[in-house]
Amino acid sequence: MSKSVPDKYAETTVSSQPIFQGKVISLQVDTVTLPNGQTATREIVKHPGAVAVLALVDDRLLVVEQYRKPMDKTLIEIPAGKLEPGEDPVEAAQRELEEETGYRCKTLKPLCSFYTSPGFADELLYIYVADELEKGRAQLDEDEFLDCMSITLEQAQQYIREGRIGDAKTITAVYAWQLYKLTGGF
Amino acid sequence: MSKSVPDKYAETTVSSQPIFQGKVISLQVDTVTLPNGQTATREIVKHPGAVAVLALVDDRLLVVEQYRKPMDKTLIEIPAGKLEPGEDPVEAAQRELEEETGYRCKTLKPLCSFYTSPGFADELLYIYVADELEKGRAQLDEDEFLDCMSITLEQAQQYIREGRIGDAKTITAVYAWQLYKLTGGF
Numbered sequence: 001m002s003k004s005v006p007d008k009y010a011e012t013t014v015s016s017q018p019i020f021q022g023k024v025i026s027l028q029v030d031t032v033t034l035p036n037g038q039t040a041t042r043e044i045v046k047h048p049g050a051v052a053v054l055a056l057v058d059d060r061l062l063v064v065e066q067y068r069k070p071m072d073k074t075l076i077e078i079p080a081g082k083l084e085p086g087e088d089p090v091e092a093a094q095r096e097l098e099e100e101t102g103y104r105c106k107t108l109k110p111l112c113s114f115y116t117s118p119g120f121a122d123e124l125l126y127i128y129v130a131d132e133l134e135k136g137r138a139q140l141d142e143d144e145f146l147d148c149m150s151i152t153l154e155q156a157q158q159y160i161r162e163g164r165i166g167d168a169k170t171i172t173a174v175y176a177w178q179l180y181k182l183t184g185g186f
Numbered sequence: 187m188s189k190s191v192p193d194k195y196a197e198t199t200v201s202s203q204p205i206f207q208g209k210v211i212s213l214q215v216d217t218v219t220l221p222n223g224q225t226a227t228r229e230i231v232k233h234p235g236a237v238a239v240l241a242l243v244d245d246r247l248l249v250v251e252q253y254r255k256p257m258d259k260t261l262i263e264i265p266a267g268k269l270e271p272g273e274d275p276v277e278a279a280q281r282e283l284e285e286e287t288g289y290r291c292k293t294l295k296p297l298c299s300f301y302t303s304p305g306f307a308d309e310l311l312y313i314y315v316a317d318e319l320e321k322g323r324a325q326l327d328e329d330e331f332l333d334c335m336s337i338t339l340e341q342a343q344q345y346i347r348e349g350r351i352g353d354a355k356t357i358t359a360v361y362a363w364q365l366y367k368l369t370g371g372f
Contacts, residue, residue: 007253007258007259007260008260009252009253009260009331009332010253010258010260011253011255019205019206019213020205020206020213020229022215022229023227023229024229024305024306025229025231025306027205027206027213027231029208030255032255034329034331035331036331038328038329040329041209042255042256043206043208043209043210043211044255044256045211045213045231045256045306045307046256047303047306050305066195067193067195067196067197068301068304068305069197069216069218069228069230070228070230070231070232070301070304070305070306070307070308071301071304071308072193072196073193074193074194074195074196075301075304077304082305112346112357113352114352114353114354114356114357115254115256115257115261115352115353115354116302116303116353116354117233117302117303117307117309117311117353117354118254118256118257118261118263118353119210119236119254119256119268120210120211120231120233120256121231121256121303121307122256122257123303125303125354142224143220143224143226145195145220145221145222146195160298166299166300166301167300167301167302167303167304168300168301168302168303168311168354168355168358169354170300171298171300171358172354172357172358172361175358175361175362175365176361178365179361179364179365179368182365182368182369183368
């Protein structure tokens with residue numbers, strides 16, 4: 001995404017204090033000068049970015065059910081994964097789809113991309129629509145435990161009401177799927 | 187959201203190391219036992235949760251343009267803000283809407299709620315649809331700098347293409363708005 005407007009409210013970094021460097025995220029606290037000349041601190045999580053795939057097989061959405069430690073809860077989500085440093089998002093999306101669901105796809109079309117939580121994190125998530133799917137074999141990472149299934153739009157909407165589907169990328173995918181059914185295009 | 191399925195892949199916490207306690211977020215690294223008996227670490231950001239408002243005035247969406255330090259970039263977003271500890275999300279949404287746009291609303295209808303990034307953060311964001319809007323006066327926080335404007339659906343879609351709109355809650359709101367125009371209901 002390019003900078004298309006001048007950042008008239010841009011904050012100038014006075015100093016940046018590294019707090020933590022983990023396997024997935026890092027955390028820093030920046031001291032900034034505000035447009036009014038005052039200073040403030042900003043708690044910033046750096047994340048390598050992620051990809052997710054909206055994949056339909058016979059009008060059913062491929063999803064995975066997995067435990068998420070931050071919420072201590074199992075969620076049903078579209079297949080997704082972190083980007084490796086420097087990795088092409090399309091290749092990452094194809095890899096994650098095949099690892100988690102066993103399905104290979106020939107083409108991936110960009111649906112949208114978004115910052116998941118722009119107030120405190122720089123994570124950018126790319127969602128692709130998979131086309132021409134063919135069944136292969138799932139190969140999960142050693143520390144990855146999940147169940148793959150396919151669900152109808154009605155099931156997806158029911159799972160949203162029940163809170164079993166409840167993350168940004170999957171809610172977005174379900175809205176896009178609804179629109180697709182109404183308009184015929186992603 | 188309730189736990190509706192048994193967490194058969196649940197991870198057991200062995201230990202939890204607090205790393206950082208900030209004004210907005212905190213960070214901890216948990217050591218967990220995986221379903222296969224091995225151990226792993228989980229980097230977890232705790233966040234108080236947030237609210238956002240989809241507010242239409244004469245078929246135009248109220249948005250705010252503001253600088254976001256994590257990306258060093260200005261984004262156009264629907265009005266939003268963090269929850270104060272123990273705060274009712276509906277009251278928070280009414281407060282943020284009025285502070286940022288000057289509009290008061292009598293009723294707020296839940297649109298959806300989602301975890302913004304379930305892999306590393308517990309942030310839950312509630313989106314409401316505002317109804318019966320009346321113009322008041324914006325009152326920004328002392329360290330809040332933003333411009334409020336209203337845009338058409340076509341502008342919103344153009345801004346998404348240009349990357350000026352590019353966060354999870356606003357993309358979701360624009361999809362919901364498109365669906366509303368096609369089906370007549372949120």
